[in-house]
Amino acid sequence: MEFKSKIKTIEWVDTYSKMVDQTVIPYEYKFVNITGGQEMFDAIRNMIVRGAPAIGIAGAHGVVLFAQEGADKPRNEFIPWLLEKAEYMKTSRPTAVNLMWAVDRQIEVIKNSDSDVKGIIEELKENAIKLENQDIEINKKIGDYGAEVVPKGATILTHCNAGALATVGYGTALGVVRSAYAKDNTIQVFADETRPRQQGARITTFELAMDGIPVTLITDGMCSYFMKKGMIDMVVVGADRIAANGDTANKIGTYTVAIAAKYHNIPFYVAAPLSTIDISIKTGEEIPIEERSHDEVTHINGKRICAEGVRIINPGFDVTPHELISGIITEKGILRPDYNKTIRAVYE
Numbered sequence: 001m002e003f004k005s006k007i008k009t010i011e012w013v014d015t016y017s018k019m020v021d022q023t024v025i026p027y028e029y030k031f032v033n034i035t036g037g038q039e040m041f042d043a044i045r046n047m048i049v050r051g052a053p054a055i056g057i058a059g060a061h062g063v064v065l066f067a068q069e070g071a072d073k074p075r076n077e078f079i080p081w082l083l084e085k086a087e088y089m090k091t092s093r094p095t096a097v098n099l100m101w102a103v104d105r106q107i108e109v110i111k112n113s114d115s116d117v118k119g120i121i122e123e124l125k126e127n128a129i130k131l132e133n134q135d136i137e138i139n140k141k142i143g144d145y146g147a148e149v150v151p152k153g154a155t156i157l158t159h160c161n162a163g164a165l166a167t168v169g170y171g172t173a174l175g176v177v178r179s180a181y182a183k184d185n186t187i188q189v190f191a192d193e194t195r196p197r198q199q200g201a202r203i204t205t206f207e208l209a210m211d212g213i214p215v216t217l218i219t220d221g222m223c224s225y226f227m228k229k230g231m232i233d234m235v236v237v238g239a240d241r242i243a244a245n246g247d248t249a250n251k252i253g254t255y256t257v258a259i260a261a262k263y264h265n266i267p268f269y270v271a272a273p274l275s276t277i278d279i280s281i282k283t284g285e286e287i288p289i290e291e292r293s294h295d296e297v298t299h300i301n302g303k304r305i306c307a308e309g310v311r312i313i314n315p316g317f318d319v320t321p322h323e324l325i326s327g328i329i330t331e332k333g334i335l336r337p338d339y340n341k342t343i344r345a346v347y348e
Protein backbone atom coordinates (compact mmCIF):
# COMPACT_ATOMS: atom_id res chain seq x y z
CA MET A 1 0.00 0.00 0.00
CA GLU A 2 1.38 3.41 -0.94
CA PHE A 3 1.06 6.26 1.55
CA LYS A 4 -0.75 9.27 0.06
CA SER A 5 0.53 12.55 1.47
CA LYS A 6 -1.65 15.62 0.96
CA ILE A 7 1.22 18.09 0.86
CA LYS A 8 2.87 19.66 -2.21
CA THR A 9 5.30 22.27 -0.95
CA ILE A 10 6.42 23.96 -4.14
CA GLU A 11 5.38 23.83 -7.79
CA TRP A 12 5.87 25.74 -11.01
CA VAL A 13 2.62 27.22 -12.34
CA ASP A 14 2.70 28.78 -15.87
CA THR A 15 4.94 31.80 -15.13
CA TYR A 16 5.51 31.71 -11.35
CA SER A 17 6.44 29.53 -8.41
CA LYS A 18 3.72 28.59 -5.93
CA MET A 19 4.89 27.54 -2.48
CA VAL A 20 3.67 26.91 1.04
CA ASP A 21 4.63 29.86 3.27
CA GLN A 22 6.50 28.05 6.04
CA THR A 23 6.93 31.14 8.20
CA VAL A 24 3.29 31.07 9.30
CA ILE A 25 2.83 27.34 10.01
CA PRO A 26 1.10 26.14 12.22
CA TYR A 27 -1.08 29.24 12.57
CA GLU A 28 -1.89 29.32 8.87
CA TYR A 29 -1.45 26.99 5.92
CA LYS A 30 -1.26 29.32 2.97
CA PHE A 31 0.44 29.51 -0.40
CA VAL A 32 2.43 32.42 -1.81
CA ASN A 33 3.22 33.07 -5.46
CA ILE A 34 6.80 34.11 -6.15
CA THR A 35 6.96 36.00 -9.42
CA GLY A 36 10.50 37.45 -9.61
CA GLY A 37 14.10 36.25 -9.31
CA GLN A 38 15.07 38.57 -6.45
CA GLU A 39 11.82 37.71 -4.69
CA MET A 40 12.82 34.03 -4.85
CA PHE A 41 16.29 34.80 -3.50
CA ASP A 42 14.63 36.55 -0.54
CA ALA A 43 12.07 33.73 -0.06
CA ILE A 44 14.93 31.23 0.28
CA ARG A 45 17.02 33.48 2.53
CA ASN A 46 14.05 34.35 4.77
CA MET A 47 12.94 30.71 4.90
CA ILE A 48 9.48 31.10 3.36
CA VAL A 49 10.72 27.93 1.70
CA ARG A 50 13.22 25.81 3.64
CA GLY A 51 14.60 22.28 3.81
CA ALA A 52 17.44 21.21 1.52
CA PRO A 53 15.54 19.59 -1.40
CA ALA A 54 12.79 22.25 -1.34
CA ILE A 55 15.28 25.11 -1.57
CA GLY A 56 16.98 23.26 -4.43
CA ILE A 57 13.73 23.33 -6.41
CA ALA A 58 13.15 26.94 -5.34
CA GLY A 59 16.59 27.82 -6.71
CA ALA A 60 15.75 26.09 -10.02
CA HIS A 61 12.50 28.09 -10.16
CA GLY A 62 14.46 31.25 -9.34
CA VAL A 63 16.58 30.78 -12.46
CA VAL A 64 13.40 30.55 -14.59
CA LEU A 65 12.06 33.72 -12.92
CA PHE A 66 15.25 35.62 -13.69
CA ALA A 67 15.20 34.24 -17.25
CA GLN A 68 11.66 35.58 -17.74
CA GLU A 69 12.81 39.00 -16.56
CA GLY A 70 15.60 39.01 -19.16
CA ALA A 71 13.40 37.80 -22.04
CA ASP A 72 13.85 41.02 -24.05
CA LYS A 73 17.64 40.84 -24.08
CA PRO A 74 19.50 39.69 -27.20
CA ARG A 75 20.70 36.06 -26.85
CA ASN A 76 24.41 37.00 -26.62
CA GLU A 77 23.67 39.27 -23.63
CA PHE A 78 20.96 37.08 -22.11
CA ILE A 79 23.18 34.01 -21.55
CA PRO A 80 26.06 35.59 -19.58
CA TRP A 81 23.54 37.75 -17.68
CA LEU A 82 21.46 34.73 -16.70
CA LEU A 83 24.51 32.66 -15.74
CA GLU A 84 25.49 35.45 -13.36
CA LYS A 85 21.96 35.50 -11.87
CA ALA A 86 22.13 31.72 -11.42
CA GLU A 87 25.42 32.01 -9.52
CA TYR A 88 23.81 34.71 -7.39
CA MET A 89 20.81 32.46 -6.65
CA LYS A 90 23.22 29.84 -5.24
CA THR A 91 24.32 32.31 -2.56
CA SER A 92 20.85 32.67 -1.02
CA ARG A 93 21.76 30.08 1.65
CA PRO A 94 25.16 28.42 2.13
CA THR A 95 24.83 24.98 3.75
CA ALA A 96 22.28 22.87 1.82
CA VAL A 97 24.12 21.71 -1.28
CA ASN A 98 20.85 20.77 -3.03
CA LEU A 99 20.50 24.48 -3.81
CA MET A 100 23.79 24.56 -5.73
CA TRP A 101 23.04 21.15 -7.25
CA ALA A 102 19.64 22.16 -8.66
CA VAL A 103 20.84 25.55 -9.93
CA ASP A 104 23.74 23.74 -11.62
CA ARG A 105 21.17 21.53 -13.43
CA GLN A 106 19.64 24.77 -14.79
CA ILE A 107 23.08 26.13 -15.70
CA GLU A 108 23.67 22.97 -17.79
CA VAL A 109 20.41 23.66 -19.65
CA ILE A 110 21.50 27.24 -20.38
CA LYS A 111 24.97 26.21 -21.52
CA ASN A 112 23.82 23.28 -23.67
CA SER A 113 20.88 24.96 -25.39
CA ASP A 114 20.93 25.89 -29.08
CA SER A 115 17.55 27.66 -28.79
CA ASP A 116 16.71 31.34 -28.90
CA VAL A 117 15.90 33.20 -25.67
CA LYS A 118 12.24 32.14 -25.67
CA GLY A 119 13.27 28.52 -26.25
CA ILE A 120 15.81 28.60 -23.41
CA ILE A 121 13.14 29.89 -21.02
CA GLU A 122 10.83 27.03 -22.05
CA GLU A 123 13.65 24.48 -21.56
CA LEU A 124 14.38 25.89 -18.10
CA LYS A 125 10.70 25.58 -17.13
CA GLU A 126 10.55 22.00 -18.38
CA ASN A 127 13.69 21.13 -16.47
CA ALA A 128 12.35 22.72 -13.27
CA ILE A 129 9.18 20.65 -13.52
CA LYS A 130 11.23 17.51 -14.21
CA LEU A 131 13.30 18.16 -11.07
CA GLU A 132 10.09 18.65 -9.04
CA ASN A 133 8.64 15.33 -10.19
CA GLN A 134 11.94 13.54 -9.66
CA ASP A 135 12.11 14.83 -6.09
CA ILE A 136 8.86 13.09 -5.12
CA GLU A 137 9.86 9.84 -6.87
CA ILE A 138 13.26 9.88 -5.14
CA ASN A 139 11.67 10.48 -1.74
CA LYS A 140 9.33 7.53 -2.22
CA LYS A 141 12.31 5.31 -3.01
CA ILE A 142 14.15 6.63 0.08
CA GLY A 143 10.98 5.94 2.08
CA ASP A 144 10.70 2.38 0.84
CA TYR A 145 14.37 1.51 1.47
CA GLY A 146 14.18 3.12 4.89
CA ALA A 147 10.95 1.33 5.86
CA GLU A 148 12.84 -1.98 5.62
CA VAL A 149 14.95 -1.09 8.68
CA VAL A 150 12.08 0.24 10.83
CA PRO A 151 11.27 -2.35 13.51
CA LYS A 152 7.63 -3.35 14.03
CA GLY A 153 5.80 -0.88 16.27
CA ALA A 154 8.87 1.37 16.39
CA THR A 155 9.08 4.80 17.94
CA ILE A 156 11.19 6.92 15.58
CA LEU A 157 12.88 10.07 16.82
CA THR A 158 13.49 12.84 14.32
CA HIS A 159 15.05 16.29 14.54
CA CYS A 160 14.03 19.43 12.61
CA ASN A 161 11.75 18.86 9.62
CA ALA A 162 12.88 16.58 6.83
CA GLY A 163 9.34 16.01 5.67
CA ALA A 164 7.06 16.82 2.77
CA LEU A 165 7.48 20.47 3.72
CA ALA A 166 11.26 20.26 3.34
CA THR A 167 10.96 18.71 -0.14
CA VAL A 168 8.46 18.93 -2.99
CA GLY A 169 6.45 16.24 -1.23
CA TYR A 170 6.59 13.02 0.83
CA GLY A 171 9.87 13.92 2.59
CA THR A 172 13.16 12.17 3.25
CA ALA A 173 13.29 11.26 6.97
CA LEU A 174 9.50 11.60 7.14
CA GLY A 175 9.31 9.75 3.82
CA VAL A 176 10.77 6.79 5.73
CA VAL A 177 8.10 7.35 8.38
CA ARG A 178 5.33 7.53 5.75
CA SER A 179 6.43 4.35 3.98
CA ALA A 180 6.87 2.52 7.30
CA TYR A 181 3.45 3.71 8.50
CA ALA A 182 1.81 2.42 5.31
CA LYS A 183 3.07 -1.07 6.24
CA ASP A 184 2.60 -0.85 10.01
CA ASN A 185 0.27 1.73 11.53
CA THR A 186 1.53 0.99 15.04
CA ILE A 187 4.71 3.01 14.52
CA GLN A 188 4.93 6.52 15.94
CA VAL A 189 7.21 9.56 15.85
CA PHE A 190 8.89 11.60 18.58
CA ALA A 191 9.67 15.05 17.18
CA ASP A 192 12.36 17.25 18.72
CA GLU A 193 11.22 20.85 19.04
CA THR A 194 14.41 22.06 17.24
CA ARG A 195 15.35 25.40 18.67
CA PRO A 196 15.85 28.11 17.65
CA ARG A 197 13.36 28.15 14.76
CA GLN A 198 11.31 25.22 16.06
CA GLN A 199 10.89 23.40 12.75
CA GLY A 200 10.13 20.23 14.72
CA ALA A 201 7.38 21.82 16.81
CA ARG A 202 5.97 24.06 14.11
CA ILE A 203 6.38 22.01 10.94
CA THR A 204 7.02 18.31 11.68
CA THR A 205 4.12 17.94 14.11
CA PHE A 206 1.91 19.95 11.74
CA GLU A 207 2.57 17.81 8.71
CA LEU A 208 2.37 14.49 10.55
CA ALA A 209 -0.90 15.52 12.19
CA MET A 210 -2.21 16.56 8.75
CA ASP A 211 -1.40 13.07 7.43
CA GLY A 212 -2.77 11.34 10.56
CA ILE A 213 0.55 9.86 11.73
CA PRO A 214 0.92 9.72 15.54
CA VAL A 215 3.51 12.20 16.81
CA THR A 216 4.71 13.28 20.25
CA LEU A 217 6.52 16.60 20.61
CA ILE A 218 9.50 16.75 22.97
CA THR A 219 11.97 19.56 23.65
CA ASP A 220 15.53 19.15 22.37
CA GLY A 221 17.07 18.34 25.75
CA MET A 222 14.69 15.43 26.39
CA CYS A 223 15.96 12.96 23.79
CA SER A 224 18.52 11.13 25.97
CA TYR A 225 15.95 10.83 28.79
CA PHE A 226 13.58 8.94 26.50
CA MET A 227 16.42 6.90 24.98
CA LYS A 228 17.51 5.75 28.45
CA LYS A 229 13.93 4.73 29.23
CA GLY A 230 13.96 2.49 26.13
CA MET A 231 11.25 4.55 24.46
CA ILE A 232 13.15 5.31 21.22
CA ASP A 233 13.91 2.49 18.76
CA MET A 234 15.66 4.44 16.03
CA VAL A 235 16.56 7.94 14.89
CA VAL A 236 16.02 9.18 11.33
CA VAL A 237 17.04 12.68 10.30
CA GLY A 238 17.49 14.52 7.01
CA ALA A 239 20.65 16.21 5.76
CA ASP A 240 21.75 19.47 4.22
CA ARG A 241 25.13 18.31 2.97
CA ILE A 242 26.99 15.01 3.23
CA ALA A 243 30.76 14.91 2.69
CA ALA A 244 32.50 12.08 0.78
CA ASN A 245 33.38 10.38 4.11
CA GLY A 246 29.75 10.42 5.33
CA ASP A 247 30.07 13.37 7.75
CA THR A 248 26.62 14.98 7.65
CA ALA A 249 25.51 18.57 8.16
CA ASN A 250 21.95 18.87 9.38
CA LYS A 251 19.99 21.24 11.61
CA ILE A 252 21.80 22.38 14.75
CA GLY A 253 21.24 19.84 17.51
CA THR A 254 21.42 16.78 15.26
CA TYR A 255 24.97 16.01 16.47
CA THR A 256 23.77 15.92 20.10
CA VAL A 257 21.01 13.46 19.14
CA ALA A 258 23.56 11.26 17.32
CA ILE A 259 25.89 11.15 20.35
CA ALA A 260 22.98 10.23 22.61
CA ALA A 261 21.85 7.52 20.18
CA LYS A 262 25.37 6.00 20.05
CA TYR A 263 25.60 5.95 23.86
CA HIS A 264 22.26 4.16 24.11
CA ASN A 265 22.96 1.77 21.20
CA ILE A 266 20.12 3.13 19.11
CA PRO A 267 20.50 3.10 15.29
CA PHE A 268 20.94 6.59 13.86
CA TYR A 269 20.05 6.96 10.16
CA VAL A 270 20.37 9.87 7.75
CA ALA A 271 17.80 9.92 4.92
CA ALA A 272 18.78 12.03 1.92
CA PRO A 273 18.80 12.05 -1.88
CA LEU A 274 22.13 11.68 -3.68
CA SER A 275 21.86 15.39 -4.56
CA THR A 276 22.66 16.11 -0.88
CA ILE A 277 26.03 14.35 -1.17
CA ASP A 278 28.91 16.68 -2.00
CA ILE A 279 31.67 14.38 -3.18
CA SER A 280 33.86 17.39 -3.90
CA ILE A 281 34.56 17.71 -0.18
CA LYS A 282 36.40 15.06 1.80
CA THR A 283 35.09 15.71 5.31
CA GLY A 284 32.49 17.71 7.22
CA GLU A 285 35.19 20.22 8.21
CA GLU A 286 34.75 21.77 4.77
CA ILE A 287 30.97 22.27 4.99
CA PRO A 288 30.05 25.97 5.29
CA ILE A 289 27.80 26.50 8.29
CA GLU A 290 25.20 29.23 8.05
CA GLU A 291 25.24 31.81 10.87
CA ARG A 292 21.71 33.15 11.32
CA SER A 293 20.16 36.18 12.94
CA HIS A 294 20.60 36.54 16.69
CA ASP A 295 16.90 37.38 17.01
CA GLU A 296 16.11 33.69 16.44
CA VAL A 297 17.79 32.94 19.79
CA THR A 298 16.85 36.04 21.77
CA HIS A 299 13.17 36.04 20.79
CA ILE A 300 10.30 33.58 20.56
CA ASN A 301 7.28 34.77 18.59
CA GLY A 302 8.60 38.32 18.69
CA LYS A 303 9.01 38.31 22.49
CA ARG A 304 12.47 38.66 24.07
CA ILE A 305 13.35 35.69 26.29
CA CYS A 306 16.69 36.86 27.68
CA ALA A 307 18.36 39.95 29.11
CA GLU A 308 19.29 42.81 26.76
CA GLY A 309 22.93 42.78 25.67
CA VAL A 310 23.52 39.02 26.13
CA ARG A 311 26.11 37.68 23.65
CA ILE A 312 24.62 35.35 21.04
CA ILE A 313 26.01 32.81 18.57
CA ASN A 314 23.55 31.12 16.21
CA PRO A 315 24.95 28.49 13.85
CA GLY A 316 22.07 27.01 11.82
CA PHE A 317 23.65 23.57 11.37
CA ASP A 318 26.11 21.14 12.91
CA VAL A 319 28.06 18.24 11.47
CA THR A 320 27.48 14.70 12.72
CA PRO A 321 30.69 12.66 12.31
CA HIS A 322 30.30 9.60 10.10
CA GLU A 323 31.21 7.21 12.96
CA LEU A 324 27.86 7.99 14.59
CA ILE A 325 25.79 7.20 11.49
CA SER A 326 24.42 3.65 11.09
CA GLY A 327 23.37 4.17 7.48
CA ILE A 328 22.59 6.79 4.84
CA ILE A 329 19.24 6.01 3.23
CA THR A 330 19.26 7.13 -0.42
CA GLU A 331 17.20 6.46 -3.54
CA LYS A 332 19.87 3.90 -4.49
CA GLY A 333 19.57 1.94 -1.24
CA ILE A 334 21.07 2.21 2.24
CA LEU A 335 24.76 3.12 2.23
CA ARG A 336 26.72 1.63 5.12
CA PRO A 337 30.21 2.35 6.51
CA ASP A 338 32.93 2.56 5.16
CA TYR A 339 31.23 5.60 3.56
CA ASN A 340 34.36 6.65 1.67
CA LYS A 341 33.91 3.42 -0.29
CA THR A 342 30.13 3.05 -0.40
CA ILE A 343 29.50 6.69 -1.38
CA ARG A 344 32.16 6.56 -4.10
CA ALA A 345 30.69 3.30 -5.42
CA VAL A 346 27.34 5.03 -6.11
CA TYR A 347 29.05 7.42 -8.51
CA GLU A 348 31.00 4.71 -10.39
Ligand code: MRU
Pocket residue numbers: 050051052053096159160161162163166167171172173199237238239240250251252316
Ligand atom coordinates in the same frame (compact mmCIF):
# COMPACT_ATOMS: atom_id res chain seq x y z
O1 MRU B 1 17.13 25.67 8.15
P1 MRU B 1 16.23 24.65 7.49
O2 MRU B 1 14.86 24.57 8.08
O3 MRU B 1 16.23 24.81 5.98
O4 MRU B 1 16.96 23.29 7.81
C1 MRU B 1 16.40 22.09 7.38
C2 MRU B 1 17.10 20.91 7.86
O5 MRU B 1 18.13 20.97 8.50
C3 MRU B 1 16.54 19.62 7.39
O6 MRU B 1 16.65 18.65 8.38
C4 MRU B 1 17.34 19.21 6.15
O7 MRU B 1 17.32 20.25 5.20
C5 MRU B 1 16.81 18.00 5.52
S1 MRU B 1 15.37 18.35 4.61
C6 MRU B 1 14.82 16.99 3.80
